[in-house]
Amino acid sequence: MGRGYFLDKDVLVDKDWDIYLVYSNVNPYGYVYAMLKYTYTGKGLWRGYERVLKYYGVKNMVRLNQEFSMEPCNGVTFPILKLSRVFKHLKPEEKVTELIRRSPKSMQEAIFLDVYTALGVTEVGVTGSLLVGINHSKSDLDVVVYGCKNALDVMSNFNGFEEDKEWVIETSRNYGLSIDHSRQLYDKRMRGLIKGVKFSILFVDPRPQRPCKDVCKRRGEITIKAELESGDCKALFYPSEVPLYNVNILSGETKLRPKILVSYEGIYSALLFSSRKIEAKGMLVECERPIIVVGDRDVPGYIRRVL
Known part of the structure; x- marks a missing residue:
């Protein structure tokens, strides 16, 4: 591709030879969304490296011993690596x-x-x-x-x-x-x-994305049933992002009906791709178009297939 920007699943090596996995196509100024995966101890199975992030998932990612940045668009912190610390970019x-x-x-x-x-x-x-x-x-x-x-x-x-x-x-x-x-x-x-x-x-998705401009507000836990269009490739990318139809709110705020589901837990991508109707629990977030986030650190949530 001959690209100079960062994509999800790229790998970065910092100046201390620690190894990071990029998890976003968003390219903000001065840093990269990346989580620490391996650190060199001389004792690890990976040619002296030990795996720091042993299991994926938001609950494990937020425990990483690395720098985090507050993102006003989402109202939460994300693990990052400053560009000044990047030694090598592996594609x-x-x-x-x-x-x-x-x-x-x-x-x-x-x-x-x-x-x-x-x-x-x-x-x-x-x-x-x-x-x-x-x-x-x-x-x-x-x-x-x-x-x-x-x-x-x-x-x-x-x-x-x-x-x-x-x-x-x-x-x-x-x-x-x-x-x-x-x-x-x-x-x-x-x-x-x-x-x-x-x-x-x-x-x-090989297309880079711009940092968001809207400031979203977290409204609290919500559980819904909703219909999807199965076979949407956006369900397979990270984070999964799929439009919702005929949303029925089972619990939580009823005045704000989510239009989009965003999952930061990759384990749900295949289910979202193949389902026509789901039940989901997550964080209701008020943006220009209201969304339900699965994989929020306060409301981890879940997604189940109904049909």
């Missing part, structure tokens, strides 16, 4: 170009080529430990697919490989969900196993 798509041009040096690299072929799209990247070059024999494989059309092509034509049965159990424990609820969230096209290696398919 997933550039790593793929490298892997295609040379012979694989590890099992993960060889398996990536199998996954790349099976996906059937070319605008692809690889992130995580493989992008940084600190992967070990049991490292997961994190593949990035760029753009709405490619995302829809993958979800239509890619059948996945083996089922990752541990994912449902791990998600249930990490998020405090029932096993049945966690099963609703699993999609073999996005998470699975190939030749004993766990893989995930991550979808990224």
Whole structure:
């Protein structure tokens, strides 16, 4: 892509050699939305690095020992990395170009080529430990697919490989969900196993976004039932963002009806993509168009499929 801006799933190395994962397409002035993932101790499995962010999810992200910035648009703090601290910017798509041009040096690299072929799209990247070059024999494989059309092509034509049965159990424990609820969230096209290696398919909108200009107000907890248009590629990107229709408020403020659902918990993306009707609990936020946020630090919330 030859880009100079930061995208979701890029990786940054700071001047202390700590490794951060970018989690937003928004490019504010002077810093990047990025969360600390690995730090070097000389003892870690990742060639001396230890994983600081062991599990994803908002509740784990807010505990990170790194700098946070207050964002008036949302009224909460987000983990950041100042541009002055960035030493290296690693781009997933550039790593793929490298892997295609040379012979694989590890099992993960060889398996990536199998996954790349099976996906059937070319605008692809690889992130995580493989992008940084600190992967070990049991490292997961994190593949990035760029753009709405490619995302829809993958979800239509890619059948996945083996089922990752541990994912449902791990998600249930990490998020405090029932096993049945966690099963609703699993999609073999996005998470699975190939030749004993766990893989995930991550979808990224390749367009940079401007920082928001509106100041939104948090109104409190709300639970709703609402209809969606299934098959919306925006459900697959991070954060998921989908329009709501025929909203029925089950609890919370009734004068302000959310028009959009935004999920900062990536585990719900497959469910939002495939559902036509959902029940959701989250934070009601008053913006130009009212939204319900799932993954708020005060109201973590949930999303369940109704239909």
